[in-house]
Amino acid sequence: MVNSESSSSHDIWTFKDVKKSSVLEYVTPYKICVVVLINEMCALKSKNRESIPTRRILFRADKKPIYRRDFCMLMLKLIQSPDMDFTELVKLLESGKYQIQPELIENFKIKVEELLERDVGCSPDVLTNVERLPHNELNGYELINRSSKIGLFLRRVQLFFEKLSFSQMVAIYKAYQSYILSRKRPARESKDLSDSEDLEETKENRPFRRKSVEEMELSSICADTSLSMRLSPNEASQISELVGAQPPVGLWSRRQAELFMAQQAKHLMEDPKSALPPPELQNKLKDVIRTNPEQAEAHFLSYLNCLRVKEYCGAVDSLFHYFDRKVPSSFEDDAVRCKGLRYAALNLAILQAHFNKKNEALCALTEAITLAHEANDNVCLQHAQAWLYKLQADDRDILIQRSISKCEELNLNYLSSFGLQTLAEYAAKKGDSPSHVFEMLSRSDVINMQYSQMDLLLTSLGMFVALWSMYGRSDLAALAAQQLLHLDPIEKCQTLTHGDSLILAVTCLVNYFANQGEYGIGWALVDHGRQRAPDSKWWLWAENVLYFIESLHKGQWQHAHLAVNQLSTVDKQESLLRLSELLLMKGDRQGALSYSTAVLKEPYSNPVTYIRALHLSAKAHPKGAVTKLACALELANYHYIDYWKALITLEIANIQVDMGLGFQALKLVDKTLLDVLCHGCFFDTSDALFLYAECKVITANSANRFSVIHEAIRILDRAATLAKHVENYCKVKKIVYLQAILCNNVGLTAERNKYAYEFRILDEQYPTTTDSPLHSIQ
Structure with a gap:
């Protein structure tokens, strides 16, 4: 070679x-x-x-x-x-x-x-x-x-x-x-210079003792x-550059710098884990800029590196340096100069939007749109409009539809697919039918496959995961998440599998297995996701939600409270909902009501979050519970959120049981039990079976009372098995306690003694505290 x-x-x-x-x-x-x-x-x-x-x-x-x-x-x-x-x-x-x-x-x-x-x-x-x-x-x-x-x-x-x-x-x-x-x-600097023995040098070490660069x-x-020679100013500056205060750095030729920046930019956009660590990459870029000041692309790569670690000041400074060197001077052609200025404004708007500074982003975006109109640059206008409907809340559907139609005329396939995905997200939050929402995602998938836009294809699968989770179809959401994860090695595509799509898929699976009581699998998934995308903050979210669910099911209130406090650093509303749920389990209804009400006072952004807040608020405040549950039920019907509609219906049935309306409660439970059994987690399914058995016993007449109670005991066995699977032994004790009472009522002495002995063993292993739900059982 x-x-x-x-x-x-x-x-x-x-x-x-x-x-x-x-x-x-x-x-x-x-x-x-x-x-x-x-x-x-x-x-x-x-x-x-x-x-x-x-x-x-x-x-x-x-x-x-x-x-x-x-x-x-x-x-x-x-x-x-x-x-x-x-x-x-x-x-x-x-x-x-x-x-x-x-x-x-x-x-x-x-x-x-x-x-x-x-x-x-x-x-x-x-x-x-x-x-x-x-x-x-x-x-x-x-x-x-x-x-x-x-x-x-x-x-x-x-x-x-x-x-x-x-x-x-x-x-x-x-x-x-x-x-x-x-x-x-480094070894020499680590010595204590105040020690006189360290300052003495032997003849053997003397050849190695030179003056450092500093x-x-x-x-x-x-x-x-x-030699008593006099240096020219040019020679003096050249020597000072080599032996000045700065240590020697790597010298980069133009081609070496271009290759290095292209490789690192590709890694940052597709697989940040394979790129150099942020401090090391920044030092390399300083060397590149020092030896190649004309390399403006090094400043843009520095801008991407700052975005990677959420460094706002460094990102703004690098972006300004890049466009200061890329924007043509005043003697250039006006069209060329205006192109650089409008794309500089557009990139500044993207930067401000990345750090959630919407007002500053809209100002920069307005400037980019004005310059694009003056130059009649439709491509720049479409990119600006894509960010405009992302930042603006009013008339978003009209802006998105106009953008999609114009992008199709200009053959901007990437923006067309992106617009369809954004329109699907907006339609789902607005309350359109799921068939219409998934039809738009299917159109986006056709464009992605036709033009090999694998990054948007993965984003589309991530949206399938999110939408199925919102509609309450946990099995379909887990299936879509597994499809996204398996698509990565099959298609040899690493574009966004280390980004939001991967995080969403793994987080969905973590939540799914946590609700099924498979905590070990959930922790393994969190560790796997952290290895593949170590820079994401959402692993902290998944980890603390998993920790909270496990602690809540096991009755470890202090651990659950610690998880809520850590969760608040990444998701304030989720932490408030989880804290309300925790206080409700402990019996503190007033505290649970205050935190759920705080979520309701926040700006409306996600229908599921609002429904969950209404549901917890109704459980914490029984007097106005029916009104709040009716509002939540209407909202769930409007957005086609069937699973939460079933849970709200079960809560209404529970209130009817307390009011003595057993037959009406049984009708509601019969109507919604299938949805909970098909798509519910083990915790909710156990609650639904317990309520169903309770309604069956209440509505039983004297003629068939023995057979109904016998069937209820069998249903409660299934509910206890599910509660044991999630390690919620407090609920298991409650179920066994009810089974012992039912057996005593119908004269099943042997079965009563069996359940009573099981209750005693569980109570010795998991004693009932004053803040346990079982403490309220009479």
Whole structure:
């Protein structure tokens, strides 16, 4: 691979192609180390090894092909990569990723230390050998060819080295000292400088004690050279850039920077986990900008990196820097200049919307729309309109429909599909029929499959999960979530599976298994999701909801309260609802009413949240319960939320039982029990079966009382099994207590004793406290 001929015309370099301004940009300490490594490899293969007595070399070189191949791959890596620090270079050589001779690494380290001990004159000794290496390929340097990548690299180094002035040579040597000593600096800085023994140096350590980069000044460079020469301003600035207050950084060529930024941008948009960590990526971008100030794209990548960690000030600053460099100047064509300005305003609006600053986003969006109208730029207008109906609450359906029709005319398929998904979401919250909502999502799926828009396809599946969950079809929601998760490896698509769609799917499954009492599976799913999307805050939501459900079912009130407090950091309304539910279970009706009322006073955003608040408020305040339940039932009917309609109906039936209206309650339970059994969690199903058995006993007449009670006991057995599955032993005790009473009423002595003994065992294992629901049983 190294010996392959290069056909690129820009790889043929001559002396006249070298510009003086770029000399110090190419002859760097890193490239000197790469040249040393090539020299040592050639010396290891050379027949005349006796001419180098100061180094330990292998007299019988190993000629395994894997060593030559891996050395060639290593050199491609080092030549094509940007400058790395010396510690990183040594780690790469010793990592074992490339199989190279151990003697080569040892000789390389020895040579590097030798150059450090010598003076400025060592640099010509190393770099002048570069000129003769490609010429001696028949004399033992068979690894190097003039037209190979190594040969071209060495040629460039030699050409640039020939153009160095003496002052630049001194700057290079000082930078090389700092570059090598940077590996030893952390250990030296960790010592206590106040200790006199640590300040003394022996002769053995004296060669390694150089002035660090922070200690160097321009005057000290002139003093070390023992020459009283006067530097020109250009040369002084070049030297200060290399040995100034900043430590040496990686030098990036334009193509290296473009490749790096393209790769990282792709990772950030598709799979943030595979991108560099935010601090490391930011440091790399600083190096890119320092060595390539004209790379405006580095500022935009910095903007994406700041969005990744919710850094508002850094994101705004990076975005401004990007468009300051990308927007054409005043002498450019007006159309070109206006295009840059309107897209700058559009991106600023997107940034403000990302941080939920709607007023600022609408102002920037208005400016973008005005500039797009002036230039008659329909594409920019459609992108602006897509964000306008996301930010604006009034007439959203009209704006979305207009946007969809216009995008179809302009063949903006991505925006068409996105508009259909947004319209489906709006229609579901508005109260349209599920058939109409899913029909719009199906149209979006057709566009996505037709134009291979896999990210929007995954978003559509995520919306299926959310909609089925809202309508109360838990099994269908879990099925859609599994389909989304299995689509990722099948389609080889990583676009949004590490984003909102994955989070929604895994969170839905966590909630599903938690409600079924499979807490172990739920925790395993949370850990799996956190590994795939570690930067998301919604894993805290899923974790605390799971912890709350488990603690609530087990009667661990303190743990449940802790989960509610942690949940409030990510979802205030959900934490209030869960706290109201907890207080209601503990018997604190007044506290439960206050928290559920606080949710009702919030702006209306989600019908399910409002229905849940009304339901809890009715359970906490029995006097006005019927009115609140009727309102919640009407809202559930309007939005086709069948599951919550069934739960509200069961609560109305429970109130009728308390009022002595057993037959009316039984009719309501018969009407809604099937929906709860099909789509309800084990906790709600157990409550529904308990209420059904209670209604059956109340409405039984004297003729068939024995058979009805016997059937009720059997139903209660099923309810107890479900309660045991979710580990709600407080409810199990309540069910067993009722079974013992029923058996006593009909004279089933053996069964009564069995249930009484079971109640005693449960009460010993899980004693009843004053705040337990069982405490109120008479």
